[in-house]
Amino acid sequence: MNRALHVRKIHEYLFEIPPHGKMRVPARLYLDERSLRELMENQSSEEWNALKQLENVACLPGIVKAAMAMADVHPGYGFPIGGVAAFDPKDGGVISVAGVGFDINCGVRCLRTHLTRRDLTGKEEKLADTMFEVIPAGLGSTGELKLSTKEIDRVLREGARYAVRLGYGREDDLEYIEEHGCLSDADPSVVSHTAKQRQMAQVGTLGSGNHYVEVQVVDQIYNARAAEAFGLELGQIVIMLHTGSRALGHQIGTDYLPFLEKATRKYGIEVPDRELVCAPIESPEGQQYFRAVMAGANCAFANRQVLAHLVRQAFWKALRVPDTAIETLYEVAHNTVKWEVHEVNGERRRLLVHRKGSTRAFGPGRPELPERYRAVGQPVLVGGTMGTASYILVGTEQGMRETFGTALHGAGRAKSRRQAKRQYPAERIIEELRKQGIIVRAHGKASISEEAPGAYKDVEHVVEVMCNAGIVARVARLRPIVCLKG
């Protein structure tokens, strides 16, 4: 079918597919003509059907306003990555495994340092080697923490706070983490023994795939007031840390897929794709999965907290930088489901917001934000690739009205992992990056090929689309210097 016939242009950076078939609401995409064309072209391959996936999401019970996709959209499991969907419990709203994703609460922390680019000159290799040595990474990697059953339950209940209690990082990190690094409805008793067992030695590890730790320099400031609030200056060194809930989150997803499949049948929910199995959020099954996801999310918060400590350790070991010179700027989550109050058509409603590969991007004044940032809005951390810029943006009032306070999370994959592996030999990518002055240390070759800059969309372009659409605003641009991968 020619989907192009259905797509309606709302403005230069927003397109809409009006409801047709079983869609309950429209599907909306933050794209321009060029990226829409690219997405439609990719549609010829089954694997790349993000548009169809967004229409499928628009068919789910209780969905409010629209199924929306950010400019970094690409296909995922059931839901597109780069998507947001909010559900009203009063209207049969559902919770879905695919709407969260398997890497529950995958996210990014940005650490700002008191260092400038000059402080690192000539020491980049040493820092890269030390990071490689200190930070465990890669598929199946384990860390220094070997937790007991009791301790893993505390990780699941207390999140980042428990990591601080164990001596990883500082109390003042917690204020700058989304949800302060702990979601309150977590229930370890609904997480399988297998999931916990797989995670016992993995807290404080980076993982594989698109996860990384990157040392970067601020090379552009766009908004002096917000940059000052965020503590950012030109030439400053910052560190971005991208990881999630490792084996535990993945196992929760695996465990709950058949569980929610049964619930889908029990409650007579019609889903356009088996991958979209779900349960009414107010059903016992929906509630149970929600409590499991919250536990998975807390594990990811704890993981990033331990990793932030390991980053500080590496900076001390390599450069004698004290840990007080490395502060948490902010931490955002990418794969979440949470209760939020949003205004829809002038009415305040409590909604269950699924963000799948997208970032909460609250505008100024929201009580959820740390006091230091409240007047300017939430920092939005956009991870680029090993070879391209990353961005720090800020949420806007318009984003609150249009996208439930949601923005993009990264550049967005443009080529499948398999395709990237074929096209980008690791040695060639490492050499190309070296010529650009970017040092890469990886535990395996696969993550270099699959995550090669060419496998991603143009980050400058996706950021431009979201900013021109008014959903977020630029604060600073960051350039990679050292990148550690799994």
Added chain:
DNA sequence: ATGTAC
């Protein structure tokens, strides 16, 4: 993303 198989 993920002990890339039950």
